[in-house]
Amino acid sequence: MQVLVPFATDAPKTRLEPALSADERRAFARAMLADVLDAVGEAGHDPRVLSTGPVSVEAPVTIDERPLSEAVNAALDAHFGEDSSGADDPVAVVMADLALATPGALGRLFAEPGDVVFAPGRGGGTNAFVSRQPDFRVDYHGTSYLDHREIAGDVGAEIGVVDSFRLATDVDEPADLVEVLCHGDGRAREFLDAAGFELETTDGRVTVSRRDRP
Amino acid sequence: MQVLVPFATDAPKTRLEPALSADERRAFARAMLADVLDAVGEAGHDPRVLSTGPVSVEAPVTIDERPLSEAVNAALDAHFGEDSSGADDPVAVVMADLALATPGALGRLFAEPGDVVFAPGRGGGTNAFVSRQPDFRVDYHGTSYLDHREIAGDVGAEIGVVDSFRLATDVDEPADLVEVLCHGDGRAREFLDAAGFELETTDGRVTVSRRDRP
Numbered sequence: 001m002q003v004l005v006p007f008a009t010d011a012p013k014t015r016l017e018p019a020l021s022a023d024e025r026r027a028f029a030r031a032m033l034a035d036v037l038d039a040v041g042e043a044g045h046d047p048r049v050l051s052t053g054p055v056s057v058e059a060p061v062t063i064d065e066r067p068l069s070e071a072v073n074a075a076l077d078a079h080f081g082e083d084s085s086g087a088d089d090p091v092a093v094v095m096a097d098l099a100l101a102t103p104g105a106l107g108r109l110f111a112e113p114g115d116v117v118f119a120p121g122r123g124g125g126t127n128a129f130v131s132r133q134p135d136f137r138v139d140y141h142g143t144s145y146l147d148h149r150e151i152a153g154d155v156g157a158e159i160g161v162v163d164s165f166r167l168a169t170d171v172d173e174p175a176d177l178v179e180v181l182c183h184g185d186g187r188a189r190e191f192l193d194a195a196g197f198e199l200e201t202t203d204g205r206v207t208v209s210r211r212d213r214p
Numbered sequence: 215m216q217v218l219v220p221f222a223t224d225a226p227k228t229r230l231e232p233a234l235s236a237d238e239r240r241a242f243a244r245a246m247l248a249d250v251l252d253a254v255g256e257a258g259h260d261p262r263v264l265s266t267g268p269v270s271v272e273a274p275v276t277i278d279e280r281p282l283s284e285a286v287n288a289a290l291d292a293h294f295g296e297d298s299s300g301a302d303d304p305v306a307v308v309m310a311d312l313a314l315a316t317p318g319a320l321g322r323l324f325a326e327p328g329d330v331v332f333a334p335g336r337g338g339g340t341n342a343f344v345s346r347q348p349d350f351r352v353d354y355h356g357t358s359y360l361d362h363r364e365i366a367g368d369v370g371a372e373i374g375v376v377d378s379f380r381l382a383t384d385v386d387e388p389a390d391l392v393e394v395l396c397h398g399d400g401r402a403r404e405f406l407d408a409a410g411f412e413l414e415t416t417d418g419r420v421t422v423s424r425r426d427r428p
Contacts, residue, residue, distance in 0.1 A: 105377055120379065122336075123389070124396050124413065124420040142415035145396060163319055165334065165382035175337070182338050182359060199338065201356035206338040 001110060001130070003045045003092040004075055006068055007033055009053035013097070019174040019208070020195075028191050032171060033057060033096040035186035040094060042103035043110060047094075050075055069140045080134035093138070094128040095121075099180050099188040100166040109167060114160025116152040119167035120145045127167050133157040177208045215324060215344070217259045217306040218289055220282055221247055223267035227311070233388040233422070234409075242405050246385060247271060247310040249400035254308060256317035257324060261308075264289055283354045294348035307352070308342040309335075313394050313402040314380040323381060328374025330366040333381035334359045341381050347371040391422045 011022070012029035020028060033049070037059050040047040049061045050071055064071040072093055079091045092110065094101070109119050109128055116136050121127035124143035135155040139147050152159050169179050171188070180188050181199050196211035225236070226243035234242060247263070251273050254261040263275045264285055278285035286307055293305045306324065308315070323333050323342055330350050335341035338357035349369040353361050366373050383393050385402070394402050395413050410425035 108377075120397065122379075122383075123392055141418065143396065143413050143420050146413075163316075163322075163378050163380050165336075165379045166377050168379035168382070169336075178337055182357065183334065199357050199360075204355065206357050 001045050001090050001092055002079060003040045003047045003094055004050045004062075004072070005033065005036055005040070005047050005059075005094050005096050006050045006072060007052070007055060007096040008068075009051055009055050013172070015172045016174060016177075019177060019197075019210070024195065028188065029097070030055070030057075031187035031191045032099045035184075035188050036094060036096055036098055036101050038186065039101040039103050039106055043106040044103075045092070045110065049096075069138050072140075073137045076131065076137060090130050090132040092128065092130045095170055097170045097172065098127055098167060099171045099186070100169045100183050102166055105162075105164045105166040108164060109162045112160045112162045113158075115157035116148075117160035117162060118145060118148060119162050119164055121168050121170050125170065127170050130160075131157075174208065178206050181208060182206075215259050215304050215306055216293060217254045217261045217308055218264045218276075218286070219247065219250055219254070219261050219273075219308050219310050220264045220286060221266070221269060221310045222282075223265055223269050227386070229386045230388060230391075233391060233411075233424070238409065242402065243311070244269070244271075245401035245405045246313045249398075249402050250308060250310055250312055250315050252400065253315040253317050253320055257320040258317075259306070259324065263310075283352050286354075287351045290345065290351060304344050304346040306342065306344045309384055311384045311386065312341055312381060313385045313400070314383045314397050316380055319376075319378045319380040322378060323376045326374045326376045327372075329371035330362075331374035331376060332359060332362060333376050333378055335382050335384050339384065341384050344374075345371075388422065392420050395422060396420075 013025040016025050037047045047059045049057055049059050051061050051063055052065050055061060110130060115133040117130045118126055119128040124145050126144040126148050133155055136152055136157055149159055177192060180192055197208050200207050200209040227239040230239050251261045261273045263271055263273050265275050265277055266279050269275060324344060329347040331344045332340055333342040338359050340358040340362050347369060350366055350371055363373055391406060391411060394406055411422050414421050414423040
């Protein structure tokens, strides 16, 4: 199965600004991308990065400078197009900031029956999907999970959903770092450990704090 | 399997104060409890509410005024105690605010192998667990998921984890209402619909807004 991992090289992860500098956000985004690529590979598939600019990773890269939805739809056009040999094969799109993704969680997504199978993200997002339906296209704006269900229904697709906390957890905001420290064990977790982040409990709520570095 | 659902009758869901009045929070908490009890029943088990005070529900109720961890540990003592007939049976504890819980998600938890099986919650919490290990006890303060793994390890339990977005989603804060409106279809969802809540997209982030009522 072709597995596309979209990645934005310019100013990634701006909502992590309260916790990480621009250089750190850049390095952390690349650590999460590498974790996702590893997990896809260990799940038995060959990932391809769909990047807005050049990026050095252990996977083939397609560069498309357009916004996310346009770039993904162009890739779906290419995959399912008349001239394509991929028209009978499914294609998957997995976000690059799923720092908790494991081969097992992705394997459940890839194995779930359905013409279009979604892994919903928190806050109405679509963190990953598999499409076996040539006419399905994406629109990531807003409550994309509900919109994508509607789009899939409109093209007559049977919809599947995989219920995964790991795949629902995209890392966008400082509060999301709690999840990486609790459940992550890859490069993203190592990055946060090395940067001095620790779990902290205040008033019964768990947050992250950062040690002063020497 | 005995399935305990802890419930606090006094001032429930205070962190929803920005979105709901005290009376509404009370009604919403009971709607979520009823949804959880339904899901446990449809998963093939008989739930029992472990409540801090009297509550009218379609399930047996045990009243224990003590804080959550003490009340759950007393129930584990009673279940696994020498005089108990339950010592060979597993016991489950499922939080009452898992508004997205479905029979399928709970069924995965109940079926997952392990002496102690956890459904982690967002923010380091423990949203549900099954214990087949008589010596396992709880401590819900702080990053309870990590603490519970340690406690389970200390008593020699083989640990299982169920990866479920639905079970990871406890509804504590206004942002969590997005999940109920996106993925819920029970009484909690009906409550929010009737109260005028709708999804709203602002700057690419999805939140809830509330219609003015006539």
